[in-house]
Amino acid sequence: NKKTTDALxxxxxxxxxxxxxxxxxxxxxxxxxxxxxxxxVPVSSKDLTWALNFNTARNFNEVTRSGNNQLxxxxxxxxxxxxxxxxxxxxxxxxxxxxxxxxxxYPTFNIPELTDASKKNVSLLxxxxxxxxxxxxxxxxxxxxxxxxxxNSSFTLSLGAKKxxxxxxxxxxxxxxxxxxxxxxxxxxxxxxxxDEAFTNIPSLPTANIPFPAFGNSGYPIYxxxxxxxxxVVDADYLRCRNVGLSYAxxxxxxxxxxxxxxxxxxxxxxxxxxxxxxxxxxxxxxSGNSLPIPRTYSxxxxxxF
Numbered sequence: 533n534k535k536t537t538d539a540l541x542x543x544x545x546x547x548x549x550x551x552x553x554x555x556x557x558x559x560x561x562x563x564x565x566x567x568x569x570x571x572x573v574p575v576s577s578k579d580l581t582w583a584l585n586f587n588t589a590r591n592f593n594e595v596t597r598s599g600n601n602q603l604x605x606x607x608x609x610x611x612x613x614x615x616x617x618x619x620x621x622x623x624x625x626x627x628x629x630x631x632x633x634x635x636x637x638y639p640t641f642n643i644p645e646l647t648d649a650s651k652k653n654v655s656l657l658x659x660x661x662x663x664x665x666x667x668x669x670x671x672x673x674x675x676x677x678x679x680x681x682x683x684n685s686s687f688t689l690s691l692g693a694k695k696x697x698x699x700x701x702x703x704x705x706x707x708x709x710x711x712x713x714x715x716x717x718x719x720x721x722x723x724x725x726x727x728d729e730a731f732t733n734i735p736s737l738p739t740a741n742i743p744f745p746a747f748g749n750s751g752y753p754i755y756x757x758x759x760x761x762x763x764x765v766v767d768a769d770y771l772r773c774r775n776v777g778l779s780y781a782x783x784x785x786x787x788x789x790x791x792x793x794x795x796x797x798x799x800x801x802x803x804x805x806x807x808x809x810x811x812x813x814x815x816x817x818x819x820s821g822n823s824l825p826i827p828r829t830y831s832x833x834x835x836x837x838f
Contacts, residue, residue, distance in 0.1 A: 533563070533564040534562070534563045534564070535560070535561075535562050535563075536559075536560065536561040536562075536563070537560050538557035538558070538559070538560075539557070539558075539559035539560065539561055539615070540555045540556070540557060540559070541555070541556060541558050541559040541598055541615050542554070542555055542556075542608075543555075543556045543558060558597070558598070559595065559597055559598050559615050560595070560596045560597035561593065561594070561595055561596065561615075561621055562593070562594050562596055563591060563592070563593050564591075564592050565589065565590045565591040565592050566589065566590055567587070567588070567589045568586075568587065568588050568589075569585070569586070569587045570585065570586045570587070571583065571584070571585045571586075572584045572585070572586075579678060579679050580676075580677065580678050581675075581676070581677040582674070582675075582676050582677075583674065583675045583676075584672070584673070584674050585672065585673050585674075586670070586671070586672045587670060587671050587672075588668070588669070588670035588671075589668075589669045589670070590667065590668050590669075591665070591667070593620040593621050593622070593663075593665070594618065594619070594620060594621075595615045595616060595617050595618070595619060595620070595621055596617065597617060598615040598616060598617045605654060606625075606627075606654055606657070606658060606752070606757075606760070609624065609625040609654060609655055609658055610624055610625060610626065610658075610696070610760040611624065612624035612663070612664045614655075616655055616660075619660060619663075620663045620665070621665075622663045622664040622665040623660060623662070623663045623664075624660075624661065624662065624663065624664055624694075624696075625655060625658035625659060625660055625661065626658060626659055626661045626696075626760055626761050626762045626764070626765055627641045627643065627657070627658055627659070627757045627758075627760060627761040627762065628641055628642040628643070628658070628659045628761070628762055629641060629642075629733070629758070629761040629762045629763040629764075630642050631729060631733075632723050632728075632729035632732075632733065632735055632736075633729075634726050634727070634729050635726065636736065637722070637723030637724070637728070637729070637735050637736030638735060638736065638742065638743070638754055639735045639754055639755070639757070639758040639761065640754075641754075641757060641761060643657055644656065644657065659762060661694060661762060661765045662692075662693070662694030662765065663692070663693065663694065664693060664694070664695065665693060666690040666691055666692045666693040666768075666769075667691060667692025667693070668689075668690070668691040668692050669688070669689065669690050669691075670688070670689040671686065671687060671688045671689060671774075672686075672687055672689075673685060673686035673687065680780050680781045680782065680783060681778070681779070681780050682777075682778070682779045682780075682781070683777070683778050684775070684776075684777050685773065685775060685776045685777070686773075686774045686775045687771060687772065687773050687774060688771070688772050688774055689770075689771050689772075690768070690769060690770055690817070690818075691769050692769070693767075693768040693769070693817075694765055694766065694767055694768055695765070695766060695768045695817070695820065696759070696760060696764050696765060696766075697764045697765075697766055697811075697812070697813065697815065698716065698815060699759040700715075700716055700718060700719060700734070700755075700758075700759060701738060701755045701758075701759065716813075718734055718813065719734065719737075721734050722734040722735060722736055722737065723735055723736040724736065733763050735755065735758060738753075738755050742754055742755065766809055766811040766812055767809045767811070768808070768809075768812075768817040768818075769808065769809065769817070770806050770807060770808040770817040770818070771806065771807045771808075772803065772805075772806040772807075772818075773803070773804040773805050773806065774802060774803065775800060775801070775802050775804075776800065776801055776804055777798060777799065777800035777801075778798070778799055778800070779796055779797065779798035779799075780796065780797055780798075781794070781795070781796040782795045782796065791838065792836060792837065792838060793837045793838060794835065794836065794837030795834075795835070795836050795837070796834075796835045797832075797833070797834055797835075798831075798832070798833040798834075798835070799830075799831070799832050799833075800830070800831050800833075801828065801829065801830050801831075802828065802829045803826050803827065803828045803829070804828065
């Protein structure tokens with residue numbers, strides 16, 4: 533159980549200070565949870581040993597105070613960096629996707645009208661869609677030894693996190709994507725003509741005349757809002773095989789004539805596979821945006837001791 537006081541939050545300050553915002557120790561956060569580790573050896577003998585291990589953790593996190601005049605922008609709310617009272621510290625928000633315009637294929641949204649007094653509260657324009665950090669994490673592994681052979685493996689489990697899919701239109705502010713850009717194959721299913729909105733939620737290619745919905749004192753291109761809308765939120769749950777290894781140690785009696793005390797050979801592979809939501813479109817659930825996936829690596833090791 534941990535209570536954090538005076539956490540740094542970005543707040544709006546009087547213009548007399550010479551800057552519009554400043555990090556201030558004004559937030560309070562409460563964390564509580566548990567961690568459990570268990571190791572079991574079901575079989576233990578001279579030639580055969582089988583060991584199992586399990587671990588799990590559950591964290592409950594809540595922002596209890598975010599400070600007065602905290603700076604709220606839709607970018608900070610979408611990225612999960614804004615502290616919003618009553619929500620987890622990694623909570624993020626998205627624009628409520630309404631559907632595609634049947635005439636233009638532009639994305640549309642349910643954006644509420646705000647009064648002058650509430651225009652500064654940008655979170656009212658967006659919908660809470662989850663948290664970036666998992667609610668539950670766990671893992672398990674096994675180690676089997678039979679005479680000189682040893683097989684080990686480890687797996688990790690993550691549940692409860694959500695994330696945005698990678699943006700589809702990185703140059704969407706004023707024009708269609710450039711021919712040299714590396715684009716997602718999802719654009720092959722984009723809106724092209726009236727009636728397509730019944731079969732796809734991928735908008736048409738942007739044009740120079742795309743509308744800029746206004747809220748507060750600013751306007752933003754609808755394709756930027758689309759990339760951070762509810763239709764682009766997916767579950768980031770996964771089960772990953774972290775490591776699998778097999779080794780063999782030659783008995784010392786067989787090495788005595790060669791004056792070798794130890795000789796073993798080991799083959800292993802990391803990040804062999806993972807199981808995740810098909811809606812991720814092949815994106816690694818542990819990486820963000822367009823970052824490269826965690827690579828799979830193979831290794832072969834020879835250990836010799838004299």
